[in-house]
Amino acid sequence: MFVDLSVLLNEETPVYPGDPQTHITPAGLLHKDGYKDHYVCIGTHVGTHMDAPSHMLENGKNLNDFPLERFSGRGVLIEVNESFNIEEVKSAAVQKGDVVLFNTELSARYQEDVYFTDYPAMSEEIAQFLIEKEVGIVGVDTCSVDNIDGFPIHKLLLQNEVLIIENLTNLKILRGKNFRVHAFPVKLAIDGAPVRAVAELI
């Protein structure tokens, strides 16, 4: 059984302040062309997406530089109550290659301005702990792993080639479950891409 951790991507999907708007326009019409298709214009960081090191780092790797093994792994859910807590993270027994998902429940407020202005983020101490454990991916149900200027958490994780997924949803469904996460991004040779992140219950 699978759980969908990805938001729907359409013109109403909120974009991070300053990022380009999504436009989805018809390119083929059934009655005229015999088929229907569309032209989809999106920023690489809209909706549920993955960040590659080149998003923040000069000469950082692009998404297509990573082997597929890096996009699938044991899932670990960590609850965030008001703020990220290092003790919660330590007690989660994360292992090398894990996909660590932080559940703030803010995905319920995705359509509100507050989603982009008032959200918790992990400390550098937590990021450093996850790096030392050699986790593969960190995922959040917020707009960013950073909520202060300068993107220190992005840089710390990406310098150590921990991949990042933002704007996840449905994380609460994973409570008490054992699961793998599959998050194979669209094969783009740039800084990020939409990803259909899913959890496979085991």
Add this chain to the structure above:
Amino acid sequence: MFVDLSVLLNEETPVYPGDPQTHITPAGLLHKDGYKDHYVCIGTHVGTHMDAPSHMLENGKNLNDFPLERFSGRGVLIEVNESFNIEEVKSAAVQKGDVVLFNTELSARYQEDVYFTDYPAMSEEIAQFLIEKEVGIVGVDTCSVDNIDGFPIHKLLLQNEVLIIENLTNLKILRGKNFRVHAFPVKLAIDGAPVRAVAELI
């Protein structure tokens, strides 16, 4: 271990005749904005992508109308030598929910014009056989499951909610292997989407 069945998606990725060109332009610059991102404009049927019934059928389902279970399944590889052969298909013992991949080896000629003008396609008899077996997905390493006017194979498969993946690659690596295919498309509420199709060897 995983095998990547998806082509790289960039401005050089060939597009089906008449489909819109891909444009990938910078939207954020590291030295100016503090991060790098891009604006990606693509047709829904460029590169390795999945077709939903609405691609060809009035009132057909969109991709987001299918449960995630439909995007993952046991993989079956069928060799195509010059032409699709019903006996090869019958001997492959396909089952309900399978992801049936046809290896023509034409992915090696993806950058040549001939890729879009001279390629084999399955007969209606083969499509009907796969429908009766209730396979979940049919995948090809060619530009289309149809090579004659009117898209009869698309329509037959999609009317029966068999999903289609086109422009696959690396299929020959799967010879003699047991594998699952994961092909979770970007969550778009339209006729098709890029998909990072992968095989997981088991």
